Amino acid sequence: MSQIDRIKEPIGWLKVVFGGLIAIDVSLVAWLAQNFRTADFSLIVLSVIAVAGTTIAIIGVNHSAFRRMAKLEKP
Numbered sequence: 001m002s003q004i005d006r007i008k009e010p011i012g013w014l015k016v017v018f019g020g021l022i023a024i025d026v027s028l029v030a031w032l033a034q035n036f037r038t039a040d041f042s043l044i045v046l047s048v049i050a051v052a053g054t055t056i057a058i059i060g061v062n063h064s065a066f067r068r069m070a071k072l073e074k075p
Contacts, residue, residue, distance in 0.1 A: 007071050014065040025054040030058060 028051045034042055 004072060007068050011065055011068050014061055014068070016056065018061045018065065021054055021058045025051060025058060028054065 028047055032044070032047050032051065039047075
């Protein structure tokens with residue numbers, strides 16, 4: 001397996017993880033928008049923490065993918 005293939009394979013998996021995290025984040029934000037008036041305060045706080053956590057994870061996966069793509073561009 002060549003060096004390029006060894007870098008491209010994890011990038012493919014990172015795309016899957018990125019898409020899953022985006023779906024989770026959007027779902028959490030939608031739930032929060034629909035239920036912030038009726039839900040218990042502790043549930044609102046937990047959902048805000050979950051949104052922040054998934055957003056941080058999205059940023060981390062994005063940075064990881066871009067670092068690996070930069071390795072592909074190096075000669």
